[in-house]
Amino acid sequence: MNAYTIIDEKQIDSTREHFSDLNAMNELLDEAANSGIEASVSPGELYAFALGAVAANADKVQRALQDNANIRAAFQDFLQKVSQFHLPQAIAASTADVDVREGPQCKISIEPSQANPDQVYVIVELAGGEASQPKAMHLMGTGNSYLRVALPEFYDGIAQLIEECASEIVALLRDPDTEVFLK
Numbered sequence: 001m002n003a004y005t006i007i008d009e010k011q012i013d014s015t016r017e018h019f020s021d022l023n024a025m026n027e028l029l030d031e032a033a034n035s036g037i038e039a040s041v042s043p044g045e046l047y048a049f050a051l052g053a054v055a056a057n058a059d060k061v062q063r064a065l066q067d068n069a070n071i072r073a074a075f076q077d078f079l080q081k082v083s084q085f086h087l088p089q090a091i092a093a094s095t096a097d098v099d100v101r102e103g104p105q106c107k108i109s110i111e112p113s114q115a116n117p118d119q120v121y122v123i124v125e126l127a128g129g130e131a132s133q134p135k136a137m138h139l140m141g142t143g144n145s146y147l148r149v150a151l152p153e154f155y156d157g158i159a160q161l162i163e164e165c166a167s168e169i170v171a172l173l174r175d176p177d178t179e180v181f182l183k
Helices: 009-034 043-050 058-067 069-082 168-174
Strands: 085-087 100-103 106-112 119-126 136-140 146-150 158-164 179-182
Touching (some): 009 043, 043 058, 043 069, 058 069, 058 146, 085 100, 085 106, 106 168, 119 168, 136 168, 158 168
Antiparallel strands (some): 085 179, 106 119, 119 158, 136 146
16 A cells, blocks of 8 residues: 655746756756857756755855856846746936835835944845745845845745945945845
8 A cells, every 4th residue: 555645836836947947957957058158057056056955066066157148147037037036227327326216015224233334234125025035135236246145034025134334245235236146
């Protein structure tokens, strides 16, 4: 006699999302392979990196994204398809630094620290109680600018980072040409 484990709808949805994400990544990398691009990272490495997994190969993936425009473009397409939140580039006419970025169901703001004038708070706010909270923030700037930031736990829909004013994270967030993805 066979024994079966009954799973709930949440587990089924999670499994569908996982396989959908893997399929999207494989399609993008297949397109890159068909264009003659030599991938220096595997689809699994890019997928784990997109999810915010901290692994020994994270530096290798980060370098590949900064050095190879084609891998970066495929990765950006993947992020657009699977990210929970996407904050596109700011309005084209904007040339000033951006301290607040808003997208559907998400807001990222930069607030000065009262305790240390050389630091700021990067506050990520999610509207509504998201079932799965993002683990990583991906910042895709112009040229080869790319940075992944691990997000802390969310409390009441808010995560907060303390950063130096001159950090790359703050510079990319303030740049109106940077796209932000939360996954």
